[in-house]
Amino acid sequence: MAAHPFLRELQLTLKILSRNPSAVMGGVVIAAMVLLAVGAPLLAPHDPVKLSLGERLMAPGAAHYFGTDELGRDIFSRVLFGARISLSIGLLVITVAGVTGALIGATSGYFGGKIDNVIMRLMDVILSFPSLILALALAAAMGPSLVNAILATAFVMIPKFARLVRGEALVVRELPFVAASRVAGAGHGFIIRRHILPNCLNSAIVLATLTLGDAILIAASLSFIGLGAQPPTPEWGAMIASGRKFLMDQWWYATFPGLFILFTVIGFNIFGDALRDVLDPRIRR
Amino acid sequence: MTALLDIRDLSVSFDTYQGRARVLDRASLTVNQGEIMGLVGESGCGKSVLSRSVLRIIPTPPGSIDGGQILFEGRDLLRLPQGEMRRLRGERISMIFQEPMNSLNPVFTVGNQMREVVRAHRRAGRAEATDACLEMLDAVRLPEPRSVLRAFPHELSGGMRQRVMIAMALICNPALLLADEPTTALDVTVQGQILAILAELAGRQGLSILFVTHDMGVVAQLCHRVAVMYAGQVVEIADVGSIFARPAHPYTQGLIASIPGRVSSGELYAIPGSVPSPIDPPPGCRFRPRCPHAKSGGCSDVAPEMVRVAPDHSVACHLFTSGGLP
Numbered sequence: 001m002a003a004h005p006f007l008r009e010l011q012l013t014l015k016i017l018s019r020n021p022s023a024v025m026g027g028v029v030i031a032a033m034v035l036l037a038v039g040a041p042l043l044a045p046h047d048p049v050k051l052s053l054g055e056r057l058m059a060p061g062a063a064h065y066f067g068t069d070e071l072g073r074d075i076f077s078r079v080l081f082g083a084r085i086s087l088s089i090g091l092l093v094i095t096v097a098g099v100t101g102a103l104i105g106a107t108s109g110y111f112g113g114k115i116d117n118v119i120m121r122l123m124d125v126i127l128s129f130p131s132l133i134l135a136l137a138l139a140a141a142m143g144p145s146l147v148n149a150i151l152a153t154a155f156v157m158i159p160k161f162a163r164l165v166r167g168e169a170l171v172v173r174e175l176p177f178v179a180a181s182r183v184a185g186a187g188h189g190f191i192i193r194r195h196i197l198p199n200c201l202n203s204a205i206v207l208a209t210l211t212l213g214d215a216i217l218i219a220a221s222l223s224f225i226g227l228g229a230q231p232p233t234p235e236w237g238a239m240i241a242s243g244r245k246f247l248m249d250q251w252w253y254a255t256f257p258g259l260f261i262l263f264t265v266i267g268f269n270i271f272g273d274a275l276r277d278v279l280d281p282r283i284r285r
Numbered sequence: 286m287t288a289l290l291d292i293r294d295l296s297v298s299f300d301t302y303q304g305r306a307r308v309l310d311r312a313s314l315t316v317n318q319g320e321i322m323g324l325v326g327e328s329g330c331g332k333s334v335l336s337r338s339v340l341r342i343i344p345t346p347p348g349s350i351d352g353g354q355i356l357f358e359g360r361d362l363l364r365l366p367q368g369e370m371r372r373l374r375g376e377r378i379s380m381i382f383q384e385p386m387n388s389l390n391p392v393f394t395v396g397n398q399m400r401e402v403v404r405a406h407r408r409a410g411r412a413e414a415t416d417a418c419l420e421m422l423d424a425v426r427l428p429e430p431r432s433v434l435r436a437f438p439h440e441l442s443g444g445m446r447q448r449v450m451i452a453m454a455l456i457c458n459p460a461l462l463l464a465d466e467p468t469t470a471l472d473v474t475v476q477g478q479i480l481a482i483l484a485e486l487a488g489r490q491g492l493s494i495l496f497v498t499h500d501m502g503v504v505a506q507l508c509h510r511v512a513v514m515y516a517g518q519v520v521e522i523a524d525v526g527s528i529f530a531r532p533a534h535p536y537t538q539g540l541i542a543s544i545p546g547r548v549s550s551g552e553l554y555a556i557p558g559s560v561p562s563p564i565d566p567p568p569g570c571r572f573r574p575r576c577p578h579a580k581s582g583g584c585s586d587v588a589p590e591m592v593r594v595a596p597d598h599s600v601a602c603h604l605f606t607s608g609g610l611p
Contacts, residue, residue, distance in 0.1 A: 113346075176387045183340050183463075184375035184402050184453065194401070198392045 016278045023278065026271030033264050037083035046074035048081040049232045057250050067252040069243065078234035079256050085235050086216050086264065089150055093215040094208045096154035101161025102204050106196045108162065109169025110188070120166065123159035131156040135218050139227040146235075149228035153218045157211060164207055168200040175199075202279045210272035213265035220261055236261050288356075289493045290316040290339065290461055295353035297334055300346060306563040308334050310517040311353065313591070316461065321487055321494045323508035323525070325501065325540070329560055331517040332497045336463045339495075340374055358460070376406045379454035380463040383470055385447035389438035396434030399453055406457045421452040425482050444475035448482065455486060462487075462494045468503065480507050501544050505529060510597070513537045516561050516571040519591075523598040533600040535576045570603065578604060 017023045036043065046064075052072035060067040066075035108119040126134070138152035172178065178195050186194070220237030222228040229235030231242075236257040243254030297309040308331045316322040324332045337343050339355055339362065355362040357378065362370065382388055390398060399421075400414040409417065415434070422430035425448040438446060447467060454462060464483070468476040484507055487494055496508060504511055504525065511528045513521040513536065521534040532538045539556040558575035561567055567574055569585040576584070580603075589601045 176382050176384045177390045179342060180380075180382060180388045180450065180453075181390075182342055182374070183378075183380040185371050185373075185405055187371060190405075194393075195390050199390070201392070 013278065017274070020274045020278060022270045023274030026267050026269070026274060029263055029267030030271055033083055033087060033260075033267065036080050037087050040077075040080040040084055044074070044077035044080045046077040048073065048077045048234045057246065057253070059250075060252050066256045067250070069239075069253055070246065073234075075239075075252065075256055078239060079236070079260055081234045082236045082239065082257060083260065083264075085146075085229065085233065086220065086261070089146070089153075089219045090212045090216040090264075090268075092150050093154045093157060093219065094212050096150070097157035097211075097215075098161050098204060098208050100154075101158040102165045102197060102200065104158065105162035105165030105167075106169045106192050106200060109166035110173050110192050110196050112170070112173075116166070120163070123162050126156065127159045127163075129156075131214075132218055132221060135222060136225065136227065139222050144227045144230065146223075146229045146233070149219055149222040152222065153215055156218070157215060160211060161204060161207060164203055165197075165200045168203055169196045172196050172199045203276075206272055206276040206279060209268055209275055212272070213268035216268075217261065217265055287318050288315040289318045289320075289358065290495065291354075291356040292335070292339070293354045293356070295335065295338060295355060296351040297331075297338055297343065297348060298351055299348045301564065304564045307351075307566070308517050308563050309338070310566075312514070312517065312519045313353075314512045314519055314522060316493050316495050317510075319487070319491045319493055320510060321484070321496055321508045323504040323511040324495060324497045324514065325499060325504055325511060326514035327499060327560060329563075330514045331563075332514050333465055335514070336380070336465050336495060336497050339463060340378060340380055341370055372406075375402060375454075375459070376457045377459050378461045378463065379457070379459045380465065381447070381450050381454050381467045383466040385443045385450060385467075385470060388450050389446060391438050393437075394434065395436055395438065395441070395449055399434065399449070399456065402453050403456055417456060418452070421456045422449070424455075424486065425449075425452045426478075427452070444471055444478065447471060447475075447479055451479070451482065451486075455490070455492070458490060460493060462492055463497070464494055465497045466499070469498070469500070476503070483507065501540060513540065516566060517563055518571060518601065520572070520602070521598075521600045522591075523595070523600075527595060527598045531595075531598075533594055533598065533605060534572075534602050535578055535604075536572050537600075539575075572602075 017027070050073065052068070055064070055068050055072040057070055058064055058068045064074050064076060066079060068074055104119060104123070108116045135152040135156045138155060139149050142148040142152065173196060178191060181191055181195055219228055220235070223235045223237030224241045226241065229238050231238065239257040240254045243257070246253045292315070293313050294311040295309055295313070296307065296311055298305050298307045312331065312335055314322070314324070324335065326332050334343065338350060341362065343350065350363060365373070389395065396415065396418060399418040400411065403409055403414040403417050418434060419430045422433055427433050427445060427448050433441065433445070433449065441449065468479050471479065480503065483494065486492060498504060508525050510522065510524050512519050513534065515536050521528070521532070521537050528537065529541060532541050536556070539554070542554040543556065545553055556575055561571055561574065567585070569587055570576070570589050573579045573584045583603050589603045589606055591599045591601045592605050593599050594605050
C-alpha cells in the first residue's frame with residue numbers, strides 16, 4: 001500500500017537533502033544545537049544561575065569546561081541553557097513575522113491595485129530603516145524585556161516575508177486553478193488560504209530558515225545592549241555584554257557564548273541556502 | 286425548447302493604454318435547455334470574454350460590462366448580488382478552461398480539491414463527498430478513480446487532468462457548463478474522448494453546454510447549434526446542419542472554406558486581411574474590409590442587424606437585409 005502522499009513528498013525531500021553536503025553540515029550544526037538546548041537540564045553539570053562566589057572567574061578546566069563568570073556561575077551550563085533561550089527566541093520571531101508577513105503579502109498580491117500599493121509602501125517604510133536600528137528603537141520605546149525584544153525583532157522582519165510572498169502571490173493568482181476555484185464558487189478568503197498561501201510556502205520556508213540566524217543575532221544584540229533578556233537569564237548576548245569587561249584577562253567569559261551565536265547563525269544560513277536549492281522544483285525530479 | 290441562458294445585447298470593454306477597447310459589441314445569443322451551443326470565431330473575437338462574462342469573472346478594472354442582460358433561468362446575472370452570484374458558480378453554472386496543466390492546485394491531492402468543491406456547495410461528510418467524487422470520476426471514465434483521488438496533479442496526464450476538471454465542474458450537477466476551448470491543448474485522440482464524454486454527460490444529465498472553440502471540426506462533431514463571432518459581434522446563428530450546408534455570412538463561408546481537407550487540391554483558403562482593432566473598429570459592417578461582397582456605400586455606413594433567413598438561422602449581413610444591398 002502506498003504511503004500517504006504528504007509523507008511520500010517529505011521522504012523525497014529528506015532524501016535529496018541528505019545528498020547535499022552543505023545541507024548535511026548545516027543540519028548537523030542545527031541538530032547539535034537543538035539537542036544541547038533540549039538536553040540542557042541533563043547535560044549541564046551545574047545550575048546556570050547558582051552563584052558560587054568562591055569560584056569566581058576560573059579558567060576552563062575539568063571542573064568547569066568553559067570556566068566561570070564573575071559571580072562563579074558555570075559558563076558551560078549557562079551557554080547550554082542559553083541555547084534554549086536563543087533558539088526559542090529565533091523560532092518565536094520567525095513564526096510571528098512569517099505568519100503575519102505571509103498573510104499581509106498574500107492579501108496584498110492577490111488583490112493587487114490600490115490595496116497592494118498602500119500595503120507595500122507601508123512595508124517599504126519599515127524596510128527603509130536598518131533593521132537593527134529600528135528594532136532597537138522599538139525595544140527601547142516598549143521597555144527592556146525579553147518579550148518586547150522578540151516583538152520588536154519580529155516587527156522588523158515582517159516586510160521581508162510580506163515582499164517575498166507578495167511576489168509569489170502575483171504569479172499564483174494568475175494561474176488557472178485560481179480562476180477554476182472562483183468559477184466553482186470560492187470566495188477571496190478561501191482562495192488566499194487554500195491556493196495562494198500554500199503555493200508560496202516553499203520560498204517562505206527557505207526565507208524563514210535563512211532569517212532565523214538573523215533573528216537570533218538581532219535578539220542577541222538587543223540583549224547585549226540591555227534591551228532584551230534581563231539578568232540572571234543566561235542569554236548569549238547578555239553574557240557577552242557582561243563578559244566584555246573581562247575580555248583582556250578572562251577571554252573565556254565572552255568567547256564561548258560568542259562562538260555559540262556564530263555557529264548557530266552560520267548553521268541556519270548554510271541550511272537555508274541548501275534548502276532553497278532542494279525545494280527548487282526544477283531540480284526536484 | 287426554453288432558453289436556459291439568454292444573453293441580450295451584451296457589451297464589454299477594456300481600458301488599455303491605447304484607448305478603450307470594445308471587445309463585445311451588443312452580442313446576443315441563447316442556449317436552450319439540454320443543448321450544446323458552439324461559439325466559434327478566430328482569436329481575439331471576444332468568445333472567451335463572452336463566456337467569462339456569464340460568470341462575472343472579468344477583471345474589473347480594467348474591464349467593464351457596459352450594457353445588456355444575461356438572463357439565466359429568468360434572472361439577470363448582471364444584477365445579482367455578489368453572494369448569490371457566488372452560490373450560483375459551481376452549483377448551477379460551471380466552467381472548464383483550456384489549460385488542463387495548471388487548472389489544479391499542485392500542492393494538494395486531486396481528492397482533496399474535489400471534496401472541497403462538493404463540501405462547499407452541500408453538507409456532506411468526508412466519506413459521502415469521497416463517494417460523490419468516485420462516482421463522478423467514473424462518469425468521466427477515468428480508470429482507477431481511487432488512485433486518482435490520492436494522486437497529485439503532476440502525476441496525471443493532460444487528458445486525465447482535463448477529465449478531472451470536467452468531473453469537478455459537473456459534480457454539483459449544474460444546469461449549464463461553459464467550456465472555454467477545453468480540448469485545444471490536448472492531442473486529437475484525447476480530444477475525441479473528451480468530446481464523447483461531454484456529449485454523453487450532456488445527454489444523460491440534461492446539461493446545456495456553451496462550447497467555445499475555434500475548431501469547426503469539433504463543432505460539427507459535438508454541437509447542436511452554432512454562433513459565429515467576428516470582432517466582438519455575433520454575426521450568424523444557426524443549427525449545425527445549416528451552418529455547414531448553407532453558411533450565409535461571408536465570414537462564416539470563409540471559415541468553412543478554410544477548414545483543411547475540405548478542398549481536395551490546391552492551396553488552403555485563407556480569409557484575406559486580419560481582424561480589425563477593437564479600439565477603432567471600421568464603421569458600418571466590421572467585416573467589410575475583408576469581405577468579397579462588400580459594396581461601397583451601404584456596407585460602410587450602416588451596421589447590419591440580425592435578420593432571420595430560415596426558421597433557425599439568423600445572420601447579420603447586408604446581403605440579407607430587406608431589399609438586399611442598399
